[in-house]
Amino acid sequence: MSIKIALAGNPNSGKTTLFNDLTGSHQYVGNWPGVTVEKKEGFYEGDKEFVIQDLPGIYSLSPYSLEERISRQYLVKESPDGILNIVDGTNIERNLYLTTQLAELGVPMVVAVNMMDLVNKRGDKFDLEKLGRRLGCKVMGISAQKGTGCKECAAAIFKYAKEERSGEAPHVFSGSVEHAIAHIEESIQAFVPKKAIRWYAIKIFERDKEIISQLSIDPEILEHIEDHIVDCEKELDDDAESIITAQRYEFIQKLIGECVKFNQKARQKESFSDRIDKIVTHRILALPVFAIALVAMYWLAVSENGPGTKMTDWANDEFLGDGWFLPFTQHVYETKEAGAETPWYEGKTYDEASSEYEPHGVNVEKWQAAYIEAYDAKHGEDAYEKDTEGKGGGEFAIPDEALAGTVSAEAWLEDEETGEIRKGNVSETDGLISAEEDEEAESDLKWTCDYPMYKRSAEVEEPDPANGFGVRIPGVAAICGDFCQMIGLEEGSLAYALIIKGIVGGVCTVLGFVPVIALVFLFLAFLEDCGYMARVAFIMDRLFRSFGLSGKSFIPMLVGKGCGVPAVMAARTIENVRDQRMTVILATFIPCGAKTVIIAMFSAVFFREYWWIAAAMDLTGIAIIVLGGIALKKTKLFGGEAAPFIMELPAYHLPTFKGIVIHTWNRVKAYVIKAGVVIFPCCVVLTFMMTFNWTFGLVGENIDQSILASVGRFFSWFTYPLGFGNWQGTAASISAEIAKEQATATLGMIASGDGSAAANILAMFKEFAGQDYKFAALAFMVFNLFIPPCVVAIVATFREMGSKAWGWFAFGFQMFVGYLLALNAFQIGRCISSGHFGAWTFVAIVLDIIVFLAIVRPAPKVN
Amino acid sequence: MKTLSDIPVGKTVKVKKLLGEGPLKRRIMDMGILKGVEVTVLKVAPAGDPIELNLRGYDLSIRKSEAATIEIEEEN
Structure with a gap:
């Protein structure tokens, strides 16, 4: 039998650092069932006998936030063998509030007072032994960041858990409350597990509905208990919940008075963190500082000359493509043999x-x-x-x-x-x-x-x-090509095409995203761990709240300018589930790097005189986010009171390298696994459809005979109202789901003719829509920009939305927005330009009015 | 009646009563804002909302709408 320890503590108490310290690379990240809250499990020093379960960072075991419910459900239902409670020594008062609650569960517990290095530096003196006596458990000092004391506290809790040695819960409350609790304990004995009886009794005293409904206690007993609670409330002139909370804090204050000597001088002095914060959240300076952080992020991940783009290019073209030169070994060509003929590229790289x-x-x-x-x-x-x-x-x-x-x-x-x-x-x-x-x-x-x-x-x-x-x-593709030739597959054969185009192509599509995801998460993990992310929410909250999003939504949207996949994943830093889901749905409307390729090509071919078209597409994306946010917020799914914004602003500290790397590694790993399962087959199938006809013959350049073309024909009714209702436009849009830039490449292949690719595409759209071809082109572009993103991002969206139903909701919403915009581009555009008014023009106008009303209608009252 | 949302930056006040209900009140209490506790208003965000508080030795940010549910003691 393995021993299971739950690691519990406040957010920002160094819990993750301690978890990484104890488990190293032996950790497994998943989700708690049914929700997107991360669930991390690890083995102490790799030993499968000793399991450490990381609980979400919480302030209390109250029944209101998702994290709190998950944690207490785990603690009560799955009953771990021990609890390792980490508390922040520099913020001891509020941190011990959770400790008093955990102590009531009747489970062996060790309290690890973290950041002892900072405590000592400040000159505060802790009497840990006395603290432990009063709390009824062992208290040890550690520094997770420095790694001191971590092993000792882990060893202690595993020892206690093995011996099932749990201390007596401290008597926190005043006489009359303790009296009422004792009464409750007596009357519920038959209904609850013995060791956690005090915890249950206090919850019932607080009138915790969730717990009471789980226990199925006789109504008579409950009534009797209620009398006790009401008596207490009358005596203390407050409601039961407030009484419990207030008395916990009173107990802690007394406890700290006895066991901790604060160095008052150091407390009055401005700390390093305060000094940083003076600038970072300064009323005026906050914005330029934030702008710098954003520019840094943008440059790092998505700008044209930034390391993210360079690494992506390298990964796609060289590492996964033809091949690459070992750094510092590249040199100009020099003929070695004396007297030999020199080639024309002598002396060139x-x-x-x-x-x-x-x-x-x-x-x-x-x-x-x-x-x-x-x-x-x-x-x-x-x-x-x-x-x-x-x-x-x-x-x-x-x-x-x-x-x-x-x-x-x-x-x-x-x-x-x-x-x-x-x-x-x-x-x-x-x-x-x-x-x-x-x-x-x-x-x-x-x-x-x-x-x-x-x-x-x-x-x-x-x-x-x-x-x-x-x-x-x-490169990978080159190696695979050589391998195919080595085993006797000819270039142009069916098997060769399947392997190179399908499998290698599919793998490369998946892996090509890894550098940018890794970079974005390195940066985000840094911002998160050092404490800046909380400040971002603080600074941006007011603005984003006005269209229903969270202050933290800004970062995913910015990342979305480069790539939708890390953008969707970055939304995880938003604690509130509603805000997080809304951010996921909306973030991919910002045209990403691949979509910029579509914009570039279409503006070169169709909209040369309209220089502003690219900026207009970005602005459309922003408008969708703002208006979509407002409209979604008025639906039942996202409506209601804004979640309370009560957020700790943790002291700044330098994150550990190990922590950031583990964080990033977990994200990348999760992506690659998911991508491998879903995206890879999608790519294989789509590539297959583009390369073969129904009799599995290679179609080469004649895409009109491919499976994809006939599928495109089948779906052309769908794009008919958009002005490109033919297999070419539809097939190009389908192929764009592998990767958005594929839309232009496919169009180029499909549009056969005598001229350049651009001229052929131009001619093709003229064929589609006659004199209104520009509107058909605009519709095609808008359609591909604003319908659900590429399959990789769609998979990420489904994953982050937490359930299939939510995933389909996001998909449906994005499809509706993209389709409606394209419909407007063609039908309304054509109507204005040439006066053509058909049934679809009417439909477009009706839908526009509905959407307009959905945006401007007053928010419905939610009870 | 004065609430925490009326307090200028830099001032320290004592909490008198919590006016909120349900989850909001519980959350505020869990974070240590209770009757009698001293709270300093440290800062206001660039857009005027939310505000940053200091209490029990740590920093907390809340919206003005939430601060308005925290009644404070009038000065003498």
């Missing part, structure tokens, strides 16, 4: 060489594709493939030299990630093509590649990163 090579690569690729097309046109369908089988020896075969002279292709530089066409100038000197990016240039970067130019480009040797540029570590 790989990055320089590969960017110079890029236009040649494009030339080769485009011209070859054009050649195959021309060849097939001349010699019959699939002629090229048949005629060149087994020929060429790895090189591109040109079976019809005469034809080659006539083939030319339009080549252009395209940003592979965004599908954006870069502007620039192309020049050709000495047979080498160079493409320079030029912001000023009017034309797209595009040139015609004819046969001679192709031949020149084909002769330019492609630099090989693995050869001569530094120590190259192959």
Whole structure:
């Protein structure tokens, strides 16, 4: 039989630090059943015999807050073998309030007075032995941060638990109250467990409804008890709950008077924490300080040149992609052998060489594709493939030299990630093509590649990163590709596509988020542990309260600008469940980094003259949060009195490195596990649908034959009122659920034509909606920005909402908002521009009125 | 009748009575705000609400609406 110890204490008492100290990496984080309150369990020094159960940080065992109910339910129902109560020595008076309640449970208990180092520094003197005698349990001094005394107190509680040695609960209350409690104890003996009888008696005295209803005591006995309580109340002229609370504090004050000698001089002096707080929560300075913290967070996690973006790029493109150079080993290419011919990239680094090579690569690729097309046109369908089988020896075969002279292709530089066409100038000197990016240039970067130019480009040797540029570590995708070839899978075969595109692609989608999640949580854990988060709530509460959110909601929304996944997870720092859920629902409306790609592409293709379109999308996101918050707050689910805002502002202290790392690690681990279970299969399925047709043949570039296209066709009725009711728009939106930027990539693949990807997409939307194509494009963009986020974020949302029902609520709300906005963009936009008024225009107007009323209606009274 | 929400920053007052009910009152009591206890108003948030208090050797922030349920003793 293992011994189970409950670790209980106030928030900010150093409970988590002590827990980390005692269990190290042997801890398991989950949720308490049915709620999103974190449940942490660990093994003392890894020994499975000794279980430590971390309870939520609480101030009291009253029945009102969720954490308190969870804790007392655990303490009473599951009855641990012992309680380790940690109290903050620098804030002893309020901390002992919980101790007096825990002592009544009749369970072996050890009280660990934490922060003894600070207490000693201040010059306060504790008589721990006397304190223990009066409380009826052992009291020990520790410093969780320094790690002193932790092992000793753990050893003590495990020893006591084994011996089942519980002290007698202190008699806290005045004569008449103790008398009433004794009466209650007598009459409820038959109904409650013997050891916790005092605790039950006091709860009944307090008229705790939850406890009374659980016990099923005879109504007669209850009536009799009630008489005793009323007598007491009359005598002391107060209600029972107040009597108990007040007398507990009186007892503690007396206790402290006897056992603690405060150094009054040190108490009067301004502490380090006070001095920080003078600036941080200063009436005026608070805001710039907060702004700095936000900018730091933003820069760290999501800004274009910040470490978060760099790490994400590195993880996606290099570590999970082609490969990467070991730091500090990258160097310019140098020919080693004397007298050997030097390649053109001699003296260049790989990055320089590969960017110079890029236009040649494009030339080769485009011209070859054009050649195959021309060849097939001349010699019959699939002629090229048949005629060149087994020929060429790895090189591109040109079976019809005469034809080659006539083939030319339009080549252009395209940003592979965004599908954006870069502007620039192309020049050709000495047979080498160079493409320079030029912001000023009017034309797209595009040139015609004819046969001679192709031949020149084909002769330019492609630099090989693995050869001569530094120590190259192959990326995950590259390794998997090599592995497939090693076991004899050919590129282009079904199994190869499944493995590389489906499985490797799926894993990479999941893991690509890890760096940014880890960074955000490192930063948040720091803010939380050092005590700043409470100040953020203090500073921002007034503003966010006005649209139904908590002061702490700001941080998740800011994180959401970069990525919705850590944003949704960051909402956990909000204690109030209603506020937390609302923040989760609303945070992903801020366009994230991937959605910015959609905005960038659409504004480049459709809205060149409207420079403000990107800012307008951000503002729309903010407006949804404000108005959505106001509307949700008026529903039954989120309505009612605002939760009381009574929050401790803990003294600042430097968090421990270990604590922050463990915190971050737990979050990342939870994400990866969840992601692996849900997101990964989703990615595999979606990739499969894009790559194959119904007979499991590869579709290659012809996405119109893929499974995804037919699914898109099936759902096109849904997007019909939005102006892109065809398989292309629908399929692009579905594929965007893997990752939002996929919307543009898919559109680019689908929109076949002669021009650039941008021109093709433009033509496609003209085909969808005729002269109103801009409104269809706007609707498509708005739809993809504001419907539920990518599948990764949706999974995170479901997880953080705590239940499937809540998850679907969030999903439905987001879908409604996104759909309505897109409907407005197309129907109302078209109506204003060309006077077209149809049934859907009417629907849009009706829905708008309903939403407007939902926002402005007076808040219903909740009893 | 004076409540804690009327007290200017920097002043220390004594609590006379709690006017709230139910969970709110219990929460306030649990945090140690009880009859006779001395409370100092330390600060006001930039937007004028909530306020920061000091009592029993620690700092607590509450909204003005909650502070209005805490009656304090008039000075003599």
